[in-house]
Structures are given as C-alpha cells and as structure tokens.
Amino acid sequence: xxxxxxxxxxxxxxxxxxxxxxxxxxxxxxxxxxxxxxxxxxxxxxxxxxxxxxxxxxxxxxxxxxxxxxxxxxxxxxxxxxxxxxxxxxxxxxxxxxxxxxxxxxxxxxxxxxxxxxxxxxxxxxxxxxxxxxxxxxxxxxxxxxxxxxxxxxxxxxxxxxxxxxxxxxxxxxxxxxxxxxxxxxxxxxx
DNA sequence: GGACCGATTCGCT
DNA sequence: GCGAATCGGTCCT
Numbered sequence: 001x002x003x004x005x006x007x008x009x010x011x012x013x014x015x016x017x018x019x020x021x022x023x024x025x026x027x028x029x030x031x032x033x034x035x036x037x038x039x040x041x042x043x044x045x046x047x048x049x050x051x052x053x054x055x056x057x058x059x060x061x062x063x064x065x066x067x068x069x070x071x072x073x074x075x076x077x078x079x080x081x082x083x084x085x086x087x088x089x090x091x092x093x094x095x096x097x098x099x100x101x102x103x104x105x106x107x108x109x110x111x112x113x114x115x116x117x118x119x120x121x122x123x124x125x126x127x128x129x130x131x132x133x134x135x136x137x138x139x140x141x142x143x144x145x146x147x148x149x150x151x152x153x154x155x156x157x158x159x160x161x162x163x164x165x166x167x168x169x170x171x172x173x174x175x176x177x178x179x180x181x182x183x184x185x186x187x188x189x190x191x
Numbered sequence: 192g193g194a195c196c197g198a199t200t201c202g203c204t
Numbered sequence: 205g206c207g208a209a210t211c212g213g214t215c216c217t
Contacts, residue, residue, distance in 0.1 A: 047198070049198075055198070056198085057198080060214085063213070063214085064212095064213090065212070065213065066213095079198085079212095080210095080211070080212070081197075081198065081199055081200095082196095082197060082199050082200080082209080082210070082211080083197090083209075083210035083211035083212075084199070084200075084209065084210055084211080085199050085200070087198060087199085089198090099198055101198085119201090124199070124200070125198070125199070126199050126200060127199090127200075130200095164198070165198075165199095166197080166198055166199070167197090167198060168196090168197080
C-alpha cells in the first residue's frame, strides 16, 4: 500500500479531475485516499454512472434529491438508499458521478469501529458511509481538503473491471472497478 | 392519495 | 439463499 506522501495533495483534487467523465474518474479514483473529518482509507472499489445511463439517478433529469449530481465536479452526491443507508458519490461532470463502494480503512479506525461495532468497516457503500459518518448534510459539499478530501495516487493502479452491483437496468455495462489484489471488496469480480 | 421500487445490509435458515 | 427494515421519488389514478 502506498503512503500518504506518494499521493497528490488533496487540495489539488478538484483541478486534477476537471473535465473527466465518470467512467474515467471511477478508474482514476482506485488507489486514492478518501478522508472525511479525520476518518478514511484507500478507495478499492467504485462504479460509474453517466448521463445517458438508464441505471443512473440523473437519467430522468434533475430533482431535489439528485440536484448535486448536476452540480460542479469534485463535489459529493449523497443520497439515502432503501430508506436506511446513505451512499457517497463523487460528481465527475454534470449528470455523471462515481459511487464509492469500498475502502481499505487506514486512519480514524477507532471512530469507525465505534460506529460499526465488531463488523466489517468499509466493504460496501452503506457500510463505509456509516463507518466514516457521512451525513445527508454532506450532500453537495466539495472534496476540497476541508471536511471532505481526496488525494489521487501518483500513477494508475492495476484494475479489476466488471458489471455494476444491485441495478436492474443497463446490467451489461462493465462500469464497476476494483483494485487488483485488494481484500475487502464488497463482492468478487467475475473472472 | 396510493402503489411500487430501489446504486443495501443484516440476521436467520 | 431469503426476507425484513424503512422512506423518498416517481408514476400512476
């Protein structure tokens, strides 16, 4: 695993991703360090959702719920899933976002364990938002190095690729990405 | 106003 | 493997 010094500074994240689509950003985020108010880890699993994508919340146009997905790049899109969990996305460009599905936790472990108990911390989109204490009020907040920060890895990481999880439409699109060799993925990738 | 459905997780069988 | 928990959005009537 890479150490913090080898990542790009978190303050540069929003400029570094300028103009990228969600499919590119989903791959670029593998190996990045995500931090939220002092807790976080290395992103090991993502999914891309785009404007023309029938599985994307943005597909039917803006609503109060998905408004931040149509906002500027590098901001968070946080929504409630199944009435119970929150899911955390990074907006790529308007109407496109990347769902963060799993992390390898590497700082703030005590606080995460307080919130998750004696269970896996970050190997699923709802689990990691609980571990990191993502709140619905984080919807629309920038990943600018304040409460929310992302530091990209210095070079592309070895990737796994496969179909997205838990969707009923566009199931053929291979827009789920993982860090090759990582443990703690939310599910295995098909071989 | 009402039915249906999730970008999920957990506990039980 | 299966069903419950839980609620806002969306698409009807």
